Amino acid sequence: xxxxxxxxxxxxxxxxxxxxxxxxxxxxxxxxxxxxxxxxxxxxxxxxxxxxxxxxxxxxxxxxxxxxxxxxxxxxxxxxxxxxxxxxxxxxxxxxxxxxxxxxxxxxxxxxxxxxxxxxxxxxxxxxxxxxxxxxxxxxxxxxxxxxxxxxxxxxxxxxxxxxxxxxxxxxxxxxxxxxxxxxxxxxxxxxxxxxxxxxxxxxxxxxxxxxxxxxxxxxxxxxxxxxxxxxxxxxxxxxxxxxxxxxxxxxxxxxxxxxxxxxxxxxxxxxxxxxxxxxx
Amino acid sequence: xxxxxxxxxxxxxxxxxxxxxxxxxxxxxxxxxxxxxxxxxxxxxxxxxxxxxxxxxxxxxxxxxxxxxxxxxxxxxxxxxxxxxxxxxxxxxxxxxxxxxxxxxxxxxxxxxxxxxxxxxxxxxxxxxxxxxxxxxxxxxxxxxxxxxxxxxxxxxxxxxxxxxxxxxxxxxxxxxxxxxxxxxxxxxxxxxxxxxxxxxxxxxxxxxxxxxxxxxxxxxxxxxxxxxxxxxxxxxxxxxxxxxxxxxxxxxxxxxxxxxxxxxxxxxxxxxxxxxxxxxxxxxxxxxxxxxxxxxxxxxxxx
Numbered sequence: 001x002x003x004x005x006x007x008x009x010x011x012x013x014x015x016x017x018x019x020x021x022x023x024x025x026x027x028x029x030x031x032x033x034x035x036x037x038x039x040x041x042x043x044x045x046x047x048x049x050x051x052x053x054x055x056x057x058x059x060x061x062x063x064x065x066x067x068x069x070x071x072x073x074x075x076x077x078x079x080x081x082x083x084x085x086x087x088x089x090x091x092x093x094x095x096x097x098x099x100x101x102x103x104x105x106x107x108x109x110x111x112x113x114x115x116x117x118x119x120x121x122x123x124x125x126x127x128x129x130x131x132x133x134x135x136x137x138x139x140x141x142x143x144x145x146x147x148x149x150x151x152x153x154x155x156x157x158x159x160x161x162x163x164x165x166x167x168x169x170x171x172x173x174x175x176x177x178x179x180x181x182x183x184x185x186x187x188x189x190x191x192x193x194x195x196x197x198x199x200x201x202x203x204x205x206x207x208x209x210x211x212x213x214x215x216x217x218x219x220x221x222x223x224x225x226x227x228x229x230x231x232x233x234x235x236x237x238x239x240x241x242x243x244x245x246x247x248x249x250x251x252x253x254x255x256x257x258x259x260x261x262x263x264x265x266x267x268x269x270x271x272x273x274x275x276x277x278x279x280x281x
Numbered sequence: 282x283x284x285x286x287x288x289x290x291x292x293x294x295x296x297x298x299x300x301x302x303x304x305x306x307x308x309x310x311x312x313x314x315x316x317x318x319x320x321x322x323x324x325x326x327x328x329x330x331x332x333x334x335x336x337x338x339x340x341x342x343x344x345x346x347x348x349x350x351x352x353x354x355x356x357x358x359x360x361x362x363x364x365x366x367x368x369x370x371x372x373x374x375x376x377x378x379x380x381x382x383x384x385x386x387x388x389x390x391x392x393x394x395x396x397x398x399x400x401x402x403x404x405x406x407x408x409x410x411x412x413x414x415x416x417x418x419x420x421x422x423x424x425x426x427x428x429x430x431x432x433x434x435x436x437x438x439x440x441x442x443x444x445x446x447x448x449x450x451x452x453x454x455x456x457x458x459x460x461x462x463x464x465x466x467x468x469x470x471x472x473x474x475x476x477x478x479x480x481x482x483x484x485x486x487x488x489x490x491x492x493x494x495x496x497x498x499x500x501x502x503x504x505x506x507x508x509x510x511x512x513x514x515x516x517x518x519x520x521x522x523x524x525x526x527x528x529x530x531x532x533x534x535x536x537x538x539x540x541x542x543x544x545x546x547x548x549x550x551x552x553x554x555x556x557x558x559x560x561x562x563x564x565x566x567x568x569x570x571x572x573x574x575x576x577x578x579x580x581x582x583x584x585x
Contacts, residue, residue, distance in 0.1 A: 005478060006478075008478075008480060009478045009479060009480045012479075012480040012483075013374070013479075013480075015366070016366045016369050016370055016374065017370070017374075019362065019363065019366035019367075020363075020366045020367045020369075020370035020371075020383075022363065023363035023364065023366065023367045023450055023454075024367075024383065024386060026406070026447050027386060027389075027390045027393075028386075029401075029405070030397070030398070030401040030405075033401060033404075033405060034397060034400065034401060085297065086297055086298075086300055086301065089294055089297040089298050090297070090298040090301055092294060093291070093294040093295070093298045094298075096290070096291075096294075097291060100291070102291075102295065102298070102299075105302065106298055106299075106301055106302060109301050109302050109305050110301060111569065111570070111573060112305060112566050112569070112570070113301065113304065113305055114569070115503055115504075115507075115565050115566050115568075115569035115570075116308065116507070116562055116565070116566065117506065117507025117508075117509065117534060117558070117561060117562065117565060118507065118509060119507065119509040119534050119537050119538060119558065120308070120312065120507070120558045120561070120562055121308070123312075123537065123541060123554070123555065123558060124307075124308050124311050124312065126541075127311055127315060128307070128311060131545075147304055147308075150301060150304070151301075154301070178286055178290070179286065179287055179290045180290050180293075201392065204392055204394075205392070207394075208392075208393070208394025208395070208396065208397075209394070210394070210395065210396045210399075210509070210510045211509035211510055211534070211538070214509075214538055214541070214542070215541055215542060236394060236396040236510075239396050239399075239400060240396055240399070240510055240513075240514070243399065243400050243403055243404075243514060244513070244514060251404075254400060255400070258396065258397050258400045261394055261396070261397060262393075262394075262397050265392070265393060265394060265397075266389070269388075269389055269392065273385070
């Protein structure tokens with residue numbers, strides 16, 4: 001009996017170790033495979049990968065993804081301020097007046113928004129913005145991205161604000177600060193690192209989103225456009241189209257673009273880790 | 282005086298905050314209004330058949346809806362198999378630096394753009410699954426309907442389910458790990474106090490966390506249901522409804538990704554697609570709501 005218990009203990013430990021290793025292996029393989037494949041392509045294309053237009057399907061040259069890089073940057077720049085401002089205001093409201101009916105509703109709304117599939121947002125923005133404006137645009141893409149990132153940004157910000165001990169708020173009130181002053185001069189400065197992490201994670205979310213852009217941004221790859229009202233491309237969109245295509249050259253471009261996206265995400269991720277590490281309250 | 286200023290403060294926050302509510306309401310109204318046309322024209326028939334030929338105005342959503350549910354169920358199963366051991370490993374066995382590294386990797390996985398998963402899955406995972414999972418299963422158990430067809434390309438319901446499952450592992454792990462770690466340590470101490478082995482105490486801890494684990498799986502299911510990029514790249518895009526997991530299929534999201542761009546050219550196509558997404562949104566919102574309330578209720582009961 002005793003030995004069976006010990007044997008079972010060992011077997012269980014082995015099973016857990018094997019299965020968790022199996023869970024980790026895919027991601028390690030993914031990161032290595034994408035980086036190796038991608039950077040081989042980028043190395044072959046050289047600096048042109050960042051400055052040239054995508055290749056024709058049957059061309060031997062790899063070309064570049066300049067329209068997608070610019071498009072992603074443009075849409076992130078438009079969408080980020082909208083997302084951050086709206087989410088921050090909503091988060092301040094729900095943390096300052098937690099028992100107010102409006103706050104409870106907004107909290108529930110943010111949760112429901114997060115569970116709406118991103119492709120649905122893309123369809124809605126297509127119907128409400130792309131159709132009336134008679135064409136795809138970077139602006140429509142940015143709006144779709146904002147709607148998707150809003151609930152996430154809201155969760156980051158409200159968690160950040162809620163984690164501040166109540167004594168700081170009380171101290172602010174005791175020196176006759178109003179609510180507005182307490183939030184602006186005391187609470188937000190205290191939570192600034194967690195808010196910065198929230199902003200970085202929101203950027204990561206915005207630049208990696210594919211489905212939201214399918215019917216909103218357009219797929220303008222024949223030139224580089226800086227205008228918000230004209231069609232644009234994005235890195236995830238390019239990867240999506242090219243990996244589904246049957247052409248070998250386009251697959252290569254997709255690998256290169258995926259490696260670039262992965263690298264950008266990893267950089268953002270480590271930046272958030274660095275910020276968090278220095279938290280001293 | 283004080284309360285008047287408070288009220289002003291509240292009022293100043295309202296307009297921007299209410300935009301979240303406005304976005305939700307406008308989205309729901311748009312989806313419902315756009316769906317009405319197709320529902321009136323085709324009625325229940327839309328859900329009883331499968332087909333997509335806009336030229337003949339023949340639509341049936343059975344295959345993509347069943348496909349979505351099957352893919353999500355497979356994804357949740359995959360996520361459970363991997364995330365439960367991972368949770369136990371991180372919470373019970375690992376310590377110090379190794380634990381930090383492993384939980385960082387899980388966190389890194391969680392925010393990874395899904396398109397990167399899609400590229401990797403379509404180029405590496407699907408061929409691997411075809412060779413080492415689908416073909417052996419088919420030749421060993423061809424009489425089971427689920428395994429009855431020969432995997433041709435590998436792009437199939439099963440491939441999509443497992444690919445999405447792998448991308449859901451970090452999300453489910455984060456939820457279960459948070460729940461597991463919020464169980465007060467007195468339970469574990471009580472287990473060791475009566476001479477339980479580690480396995481026996483983990484068994485008791487897991488049984489305590491069961492409602493939370495089920496809730497995480499429900500939340501995972503809701504998330505898998507809306508996953509677009511990975512599904513579109515791995516599911517094989519076929520309107521044919523098959524009982525076999527190795528046959529190509531469709532999910533609602535994949536159908537929309539491939540058809541919505543041209544749908545406005547045909548009278549009912551756009552509306553039919555809106556019906557399909559409305560169903561997915563309803564299921565997904567309901568499940569998320571149920572999952573998160575279950576989680577909150579469990580937490581308030583377990584923490585003494």
